[in-house]
Amino acid sequence: MNQPPADHHDKLSERPKILVVDDQSVNILLVREIFKHDYGVFMAQDGEQAIAQCQAVMPDLVLLDLVMPGMDGFEVCRRLKADARTRAIPIIFVSAQREEADEVRGFELGAVDYITKPVNQTILRARVRTHLELKRQTDLLSTIALIDGLTGIANRRKFDQDLQVDWLQCARNQQPISLLMLDVDYFKRFNDHYGHQVGDDCLRQVAQAIRQSIRRTIDLAARYGGEEFACVFPDTDANGAAYLAQNILSAIRGLAIPHTASEADSVVTVSIGIATAMARPSDSPQALVENADRQLYEAKRGGRARICAAELE
Known part of the structure; x- marks a missing residue:
């Protein structure tokens, strides 16, 4: 009909x-x-x-x-x-x-x-x-x-829910899924130097820059905890995820928020870890989270204000 x-x-x-x-x-x-x-x-x-x-x-x-x-x-x-x-x-x-x-x-x-x-x-x-x-x-x-009270974007609970749903959807459609984990560089030093109110305002600006860098309604930007954020990109391969990560990296640097206590730059920056996988119904998205977190650690160990990525088999 x-x-x-x-x-x-x-x-x-x-x-x-x-x-x-x-x-x-x-x-x-x-x-x-x-x-x-x-x-x-x-x-x-x-x-x-x-x-x-x-x-x-x-x-x-x-x-x-x-x-x-x-x-x-x-x-x-x-x-x-x-x-x-x-x-x-x-x-x-x-x-x-x-x-x-x-x-x-x-x-x-x-x-x-x-x-x-x-x-x-x-x-x-x-x-x-x-x-x-x-x-x-x-x-x-x-x-x-499901909204983070400080930044106005999705919170950890929403992230967990959407990641599970998106993983199963991508598995059904035999599509890749990408996850970005982001951390504001030297944020503890930022808070110590500028104060917690300025720190909260910094997190709000970073969150909005991340959200504005995401175009599709199916994509998710969330505050993962503290100064850490996460983005879920269904039906997105490694190249697409790298492109989006670079946009986010540039957008946050473009905010030009002064950070004299940072060893990475004179302004606020983020480190980003990317993990991409071909979703399978029998697997869990937890491995994707762990891999993105490892890549984030490598980005921070490599000097911060950069992107590290890996694909799961």
């Missing part, structure tokens, strides 16, 4: 997105008519389409039919909840099945609600509005919990 065109007066990306999954076109069109003025409505007519749409669109809520040919709604729900990328998407079952056992199983699989057909439009609107608001609040709290 073709997707609806974006509303010219209100971009779909700026509205909550609902995915309607039903093997009957008439049911999908009915739901679309109910919500098309308030939400971006996407459609799927079987389980495989539903999973693909969730991964591509990342809807804010799924209205999921239970009985469909091939993969039924229970299996769709189970798979979505098993995938780290989609498990947080709330699922409302909309089904003609009125057996209590079906409703119980739906909740056990992770659904947030169960509505029976024929659908009462007022009830459906209210349930959808309630669950979208709950998701909005949950997303806000999650975002706050």
Whole structure:
């Protein structure tokens, strides 16, 4: 079934997105008519389409039919909840099945609600509005919990989560993944010389320079801890990672933050370690972290304000 065109007066990306999954076109069109003025409505007519749409669109809520040919709604729900990328998407079952056992199983699989057909439009609107608001609040709290309070970029928890997800995604697609570990050179001396408030401002500027050097939305810049930062670059080979690292190195030097206590330069600089690997489902990204950390150590041992890189077999 073709997707609806974006509303010219209100971009779909700026509205909550609902995915309607039903093997009957008439049911999908009915739901679309109910919500098309308030939400971006996407459609799927079987389980495989539903999973693909969730991964591509990342809807804010799924209205999921239970009985469909091939993969039924229970299996769709189970798979979505098993995938780290989609498990947080709330699922409302909309089904003609009125057996209590079906409703119980739906909740056990992770659904947030169960509505029976024929659908009462007022009830459906209210349930959808309630669950979208709950998701909005949950997303806000999650975002706050994953942001570093000092620099405003991702924190260590977010880094750990994204690295695991990106590793598995690259493994599925047989793509390389690169990791940069960065350390502000002689930062303890900087703090001792200029004071901690100036040190905090320095870290904020460095963090923003790193973030502005990253162009793709799938890439991640995070504060790893203290004066150490990390960048995750999915689908990026060693050459691409080296290019990005050089951009970051130049951007931070270009800030021209005075650092008279540094032995590497008269301004604030960073040392960067790069590790690149072809992700495999059977491996862990921990080896990538350890390798990038070793390369960072080599960059610091080699005089700082430089890049060292290695590829994993």
